[in-house]
Amino acid sequence: MRKLRAWFRRLAAMRNKRQSEHDLSVELESHLEMHIEDNLRAGMTPDEARRQALIKLGGVEQVKESYRERRSVPVLETLVQDLRYALRMLRRNPGFTSVAVLSLALGIGANALVFSVINALLLRPLPVENPDQLVFLENKSFNSQSFPNYRDLRDRNKTFSGMVGYRLAPMELESANGATRIWGLLATGNYFDVLGVHPAIGRFFHQADDLHPRESPYAVLSYNSWRGRFGGDPAIVGKTVRINRLPYTVLGVAPPDFHGTELWYWPEVWVPMMMEPQIENYSGTGWLDNRSTWDTWVLGRLKPGVSRAEALANLNTIAAELAREHPDNNEGLQFKLAKPGLAGDYFGGPAKAFTLGVLGLAALVLLAACANLASLLTARAADRQREIAIRLSIGAKRGRVVRQVLTETLVLSLAGGAAGYGLAFLLSEALTRWRAPMDFPVQFNVNPDWRVFLFALAVSIAAAALFGSAPAWRASRTDVNAVLKGGAASWGRSRLAFRDVLVVVQVALCFVLVAACLLSLRGLQQTLKMRLGFEPRDVSVVAFDLGLAGYSDEKGRLFQQRALEAVQQLPGVRVAAYSNSVPLSIDQSSTSVVAADKPAPRPSDSMSAHYYQVSPGYFETLGTRLLAGRDFTWHDDADSPRVAIVNVAFARQVLHCENAVGKRFRSGLSGPLADVIGMVEDGKYESLTESQTPALFWPILQSYNSTTTLEVRSSLAAAEMVGLMRQAVRRLDPELPLYETGSLDQMLGFAFFPTRAAAIALSAFGVLAIMLAVTGIHGLVSYAVARRVREIGIRVAVGARPAQVLRLVLGRVMTLIAIGSVIGLALALAAGQVLASVVYGASARDALTLAVVVATVALLGLLSSWGPTRRALRIDPVLALRYE
Amino acid sequence: MGERPDVWQGTLALMVLKTLEAMGPLHGYGIARRIELTSGNQLLINYGTLYPALLKLEQEGYIASEWGLSDNKRKAKYYRLTRAGRKQLEREARQWEQATAIVARFLAPEER
Numbered sequence A: 001m002r003k004l005r006a007w008f009r010r011l012a013a014m015r016n017k018r019q020s021e022h023d024l025s026v027e028l029e030s031h032l033e034m035h036i037e038d039n040l041r042a043g044m045t046p047d048e049a050r051r052q053a054l055i056k057l058g059g060v061e062q063v064k065e066s067y068r069e070r071r072s073v074p075v076l077e078t079l080v081q082d083l084r085y086a087l088r089m090l091r092r093n094p095g096f097t098s099v100a101v102l103s104l105a106l107g108i109g110a111n112a113l114v115f116s117v118i119n120a121l122l123l124r125p126l127p128v129e130n131p132d133q134l135v136f137l138e139n140k141s142f143n144s145q146s147f148p149n150y151r152d153l154r155d156r157n158k159t160f161s162g163m164v165g166y167r168l169a170p171m172e173l174e175s176a177n178g179a180t181r182i183w184g185l186l187a188t189g190n191y192f193d194v195l196g197v198h199p200a201i202g203r204f205f206h207q208a209d210d211l212h213p214r215e216s217p218y219a220v221l222s223y224n225s226w227r228g229r230f231g232g233d234p235a236i237v238g239k240t241v242r243i244n245r246l247p248y249t250v251l252g253v254a255p256p257d258f259h260g261t262e263l264w265y266w267p268e269v270w271v272p273m274m275m276e277p278q279i280e281n282y283s284g285t286g287w288l289d290n291r292s293t294w295d296t297w298v299l300g301r302l303k304p305g306v307s308r309a310e311a312l313a314n315l316n317t318i319a320a321e322l323a324r325e326h327p328d329n330n331e332g333l334q335f336k337l338a339k340p341g342l343a344g345d346y347f348g349g350p351a352k353a354f355t356l357g358v359l360g361l362a363a364l365v366l367l368a369a370c371a372n373l374a375s376l377l378t379a380r381a382a383d384r385q386r387e388i389a390i391r392l393s394i395g396a397k398r399g400r401v402v403r404q405v406l407t408e409t410l411v412l413s414l415a416g417g418a419a420g421y422g423l424a425f426l427l428s429e430a431l432t433r434w435r436a437p438m439d440f441p442v443q444f445n446v447n448p449d450w451r452v453f454l455f456a457l458a459v460s461i462a463a464a465a466l467f468g469s470a471p472a473w474r475a476s477r478t479d480v481n482a483v484l485k486g487g488a489a490s491w492g493r494s495r496l497a498f499r500d501v502l503v504v505v506q507v508a509l510c511f512v513l514v515a516a517c518l519l520s521l522r523g524l525q526q527t528l529k530m531r532l533g534f535e536p537r538d539v540s541v542v543a544f545d546l547g548l549a550g551y552s553d554e555k556g557r558l559f560q561q562r563a564l565e566a567v568q569q570l571p572g573v574r575v576a577a578y579s580n581s582v583p584l585s586i587d588q589s590s591t592s593v594v595a596a597d598k599p600a601p602r603p604s605d606s607m608s609a610h611y612y613q614v615s616p617g618y619f620e621t622l623g624t625r626l627l628a629g630r631d632f633t634w635h636d637d638a639d640s641p642r643v644a645i646v647n648v649a650f651a652r653q654v655l656h657c658e659n660a661v662g663k664r665f666r667s668g669l670s671g672p673l674a675d676v677i678g679m680v681e682d683g684k685y686e687s688l689t690e691s692q693t694p695a696l697f698w699p700i701l702q703s704y705n706s707t708t709t710l711e712v713r714s715s716l717a718a719a720e721m722v723g724l725m726r727q728a729v730r731r732l733d734p735e736l737p738l739y740e741t742g743s744l745d746q747m748l749g750f751a752f753f754p755t756r757a758a759a760i761a762l763s764a765f766g767v768l769a770i771m772l773a774v775t776g777i778h779g780l781v782s783y784a785v786a787r788r789v790r791e792i793g794i795r796v797a798v799g800a801r802p803a804q805v806l807r808l809v810l811g812r813v814m815t816l817i818a819i820g821s822v823i824g825l826a827l828a829l830a831a832g833q834v835l836a837s838v839v840y841g842a843s844a845r846d847a848l849t850l851a852v853v854v855a856t857v858a859l860l861g862l863l864s865s866w867g868p869t870r871r872a873l874r875i876d877p878v879l880a881l882r883y884e
Numbered sequence B: 001m002g003e004r005p006d007v008w009q010g011t012l013a014l015m016v017l018k019t020l021e022a023m024g025p026l027h028g029y030g031i032a033r034r035i036e037l038t039s040g041n042q043l044l045i046n047y048g049t050l051y052p053a054l055l056k057l058e059q060e061g062y063i064a065s066e067w068g069l070s071d072n073k074r075k076a077k078y079y080r081l082t083r084a085g086r087k088q089l090e091r092e093a094r095q096w097e098q099a100t101a102i103v104a105r106f107l108a109p110e111e112r
Helices: A002-012 A017-042 A046-057 A060-071 A074-092 A094-123 A147-156 A191-195 A223-229 A273-280 A308-325 A345-383 A385-393 A398-433 A450-476 A480-486 A498-529 A553-568 A618-622 A648-653 A718-732 A749-787 A789-798 A802-830 A832-838 A847-873 A877-882 B006-023 B028-038 B047-060 B083-107
Strands: A134-139 A160-175 A178-187 A218-221 A240-243 A246-253 A269-272 A297-302 A335-338 A539-545 A573-579 A589-595 A607-614 A626-629 A643-647 A664-667 A673-680 A695-699 A707-714 A739-743 B063-069 B075-081
Touching: A002 B047, A017 A046, A017 A060, A017 B028, A017 B047, A017 B075, A046 A060, A046 B047, A060 B047, A074 A094, A074 A398, A094 A345, A094 A398, A094 A450, A094 A749, A134 A308, A147 A160, A147 A308, A160 A191, A160 A269, A160 A273, A178 A273, A191 A297, A218 A223, A269 A273, A297 A308, A308 A335, A335 A345, A345 A385, A345 A398, A345 A450, A345 A498, A345 A749, A385 A398, A385 A480, A398 A450, A498 A749, A498 A802, A498 A847, A539 A718, A553 A573, A553 A707, A553 A718, A573 A607, A573 A618, A607 A618, A618 A707, A643 A648, A648 A673, A648 A695, A707 A718, A718 A739, A749 A789, A749 A802, A749 A847, A789 A802, A789 A877, A802 A832, A802 A847, B006 B028, B006 B047, B006 B063, B006 B075, B006 B083, B028 B047, B028 B075, B047 B063, B075 B083
Parallel strands: A178 A269, A218 A246, A607 A695, A643 A673
Antiparallel strands: A134 A297, A134 A335, A160 A178, A160 A240, A160 A297, A218 A269, A240 A246, A539 A707, A539 A739, A573 A707, A589 A607, A589 A664, A626 A673, A643 A695, A664 A673, B063 B075
16 A cells, blocks of 8 residues: 555656755755764864765765655656657657658558458448357359248258348339439348347338238338438338338338448348339249249358357258259259358458458558668668767666667657558548449448557557667667767768668569559550440430339330330430440349250259340440341341340350351240340450350340330430430430439449559559658668768869769669669569459569569659759868868 | 665664654754664664655655754754654564564574
């Protein structure tokens, strides 16, 4: 107890130091006086009296020192002292401090931002109960299951306490502002209960509400939707909303931070799965009982204590049963488990690869910043050798000096880290608010939480350790005698100084980053130039969904044709057509096909192909080349033989021939035969990075689809054209919601987005690296020149020509840059794989680009050295010899 | 000037407390002289070691200090025993007596 009290007194005593020192001085002075008086009385001379008193006391300074050690907490005091000193030093060199803090802020901020994204995508748990018990079900071929399969899995498993199925579903919602197409989620009744989410207001639907098709017209709104579209109406519960022109009752509102179980998709409304027939309105496919459509995403909650391995084994047992019972559809079924949130491995895999790749690059930028700082600090440490030597000579312990240098670097690093974290915070807020340029609710919440903060802190400290250890070590090794005697050491000719290593490291890193930047930009360029299989320029589109708007097949067909006719009348229109969708948009469908020559086809014989339902004139409108055969005509309708047009990949991979015209195939294992009447060029259908995939085109008159995209190739500007198209459609049905309107170029933003994003990120890193390298090399050369002013002055006085001075100053720097470039080149070639995973189309074997990088780095080196070199050339020998 | 071993520090503290108990409030020099005297000039302590010891006692709350005037009208810091200090003194004195009794028994076993 007393000890504790003593400690508190010691801590408190750190404040009024001056008063305490004064008191002690007075006390000791009075002590001495009293003692001297006694000594005088005892008969000593005044001098002797004083001397004896001092000896007996034991030396005033020593007493004071041991008093001070006990008075407060010395360690803390020295720390505070070091901090004050460090701040003073940093304030005295504002140029250095701002450059250092800026480089660190950029390096640490970049890392914090990338980690924030990684945190949001891979680390942060879903806002549900016990999120680590949730797993996402995938199988070998797809990341989704058929609905009947889901039902069997749910009922037969022994290892899950609950299993939910859900499906992304576009819907037409009527609110006060009219009808719009929104994105929602069809979810099985147990969805909210299994996840363990509680409503913000009202209630959710439960399993009992989701038993029979078409009998559960309920809706649960998302919090954002409630506030945005319904104005946060407090009486929303129980109200009726019209979805797809049918009444649904609002049961409740989800909590504000719940956005479903997919991180990238924020639905506005949840509807029980049994309402699927009304929501999707595909005529009579009986999707709920169809084992050959694999569109249900399945999530399960493990029973407590059950491991993933056990659950997987159980699921695969059921898979074997299902394969036996329904061999047509489930042959070879095998399941895998994945982490929920990123559509299993569909996004999860690429997301991981991409973000880790980017984190690697960010780490390189930070390394470059640290190398920069280390060299600057080492240079400064060399300047302070004298100061340190003096301090050591009057009795400072080496440990104390090292501690002081480390404190300085830590202060710098934490300042940079704080600035970097702030930067990352702002940028991640902007990123969260950003909506992708498409009509799809992609949104990410990348706001930083405590994990990101800790990461930033850890990185700051690590950075401090990295760039601070060199100057600290140097300080501890100061040879007091040498320094005090002869002045600072000069930059030796043959010794490989630590600073030289740093320059090489910096140049290498800069090289790698600039190479990454340029190679990726080139990759992007390639991507943009690649053959899409159609010409998006000058094409405008308007999309609508007749099924959601309640049109029957008959009425829908009529509407489509009238819409086409209306649009063909518009000025400037060269050709027009309509289809269910366009390539590279969000809505892509595929089916399994099998060549007709197989009499009894099995699932393993079939291949997957993209399909589109198109009107006559589609290929001309989109600019897809017809290579053989003919286009559809208006005579290819329900009464004529079934026909199709395929692409070259289809011909080669499914039909095993070069010209598909005249061949036949089956869609689905037991579907009707179709004749191929034409062949078009290959193209990209789902993503820019796919290899050649088969695609087939049905005539829309034989294969109706209520989802419609009207395409028009015209000479008018897209904005104007789209406006006219909207008017035309509006005249036919004023209440029909239109979406995805714009030029086809704009619509493709979705497809190009990942590559563009990657290129932007890499360019940013490249620029950062260049900035860091330039400041680093500039600082170094300036320093070198400053150090050798005397030497240069002498040489000039003795007759050296400018060229020789130049060689003196630049020679070493250029050698170092060359070495750094070679190392950087080797690294860039080695890292080619990593780059390819980040940016499609980028390859490290691009000789032209690498040559450009070499030239760039060399140029940078020259530019950064230019200033100090000019100064070196202008050195006046007379002044130089007087220097120092 | 390094730290003295704890035993020495402990006895110094005890001597200070005892001195203050016997003499009442006293300044640092006076305490030092008194200790020297009482020990029969056997302990030629360095007066300087007294001040850190006084500080420690004050931090622990066993003594309290205040400024006053000495005999010859000089400003001096006077220390006095607190109640806690008094209790601590009794405790420590008792411990010392017990310790010396046990050791004495060991050192003179023949005395029955």
